Amino acid sequence: DSGVTQTPKHLITATGQRVTLRCSPRSGDLSVYWYQQSLDQGLQFLIQYYNGEERAKGNILERFSAQQFPDLHSELNLSSLELGDSALYFCASSRDRSLYGYTFGSGTRLTVV
Amino acid sequence: AQTVTQSQPEMSVQEAETVTLSCTYDTSENNYYLFWYKQPPSRQMILVIRQEAYKQQNATENRFSVNFQKAAKSFSLKISDSQLGDTAMYFCAFMRLDAGNMLTFGGGTRLMVKP
Numbered sequence: 001d002s003g004v005t006q007t008p009k010h011l012i013t014a015t016g017q018r019v020t021l022r023c024s025p026r027s028g029d030l031s032v033y034w035y036q037q038s039l040d041q042g043l044q045f046l047i048q049y050y051n052g053e054e055r056a057k058g059n060i061l062e063r064f065s066a067q068q069f070p071d072l073h074s075e076l077n078l079s080s081l082e083l084g085d086s087a088l089y090f091c092a093s094s095r096d097r098s099l100y101g102y103t104f105g106s107g108t109r110l111t112v113v
Numbered sequence: 114a115q116t117v118t119q120s121q122p123e124m125s126v127q128e129a130e131t132v133t134l135s136c137t138y139d140t141s142e143n144n145y146y147l148f149w150y151k152q153p154p155s156r157q158m159i160l161v162i163r164q165e166a167y168k169q170q171n172a173t174e175n176r177f178s179v180n181f182q183k184a185a186k187s188f189s190l191k192i193s194d195s196q197l198g199d200t201a202m203y204f205c206a207f208m209r210l211d212a213g214n215m216l217t218f219g220g221g222t223r224l225m226v227k228p
Contacts, residue, residue: 042218056215088156101148104158
């Protein structure tokens with residue numbers, strides 16, 4: 001157990017639908033990062049939050065949004081889902097300015113059918 | 114923008130032998146960190162080793178070591194005495210030291226350790 005909790009582990013949904021992925025960071029970590037990993041590819045950075053505020057944004061589609069709540073958990077919302085959105089979505093957390101990399105959750109496997 | 118390139122999509126090695134995975138990166142920054150992450154079939158991302166760019170000494174963690182060539186922007190991972198449990202995808206990653214500390218990943222190398 002890395003200390004970063006992601007739910008659900010698996011999600012199957014139809015095209016056009018909306019889903020919410022949830023992440024609870026490791027205790028004491030203020031930064032949350034979301035990454036997308038399509039089949040057997042590298043991880044693509046989506047967005048970062050620090051203590052409730054958006055800090056950095058990567059190649060995140062307009063159909064996707066995220067937020068970090070006062071208790072520091074984060075949610076990634078994916079709407080108008082397309083087949084190409086099928087991927088593994090990772091959440092990671094770190095201390096601010098952590099130079100030891102991130103702690104990753106186990107990911108949410110999203111399958112759009 | 115930083116880019117990270119792993120030129121070996123797949124590699125294999127016999128158990129107990131040594132293998133080296135390659136990684137190059139492109140940046141204009143002088144101060145940064147480099148990482149290798151392992152992703153076994155479970156899909157969990159596991160930190161293997163990290164290197165500070167300002168340190169000339171190569172990092173070592175048990176059977177894992179790196180060859181960091183800053184001028185060449187090269188950061189290879191050497192796995193000694195390979196074990197079956199080393200079978201995984203390996204990702205090289207770059208962290209620029211700014212407010213976000215965002216990690217940029219390479220495309221990965223799939224390593225198969227054969228008995």
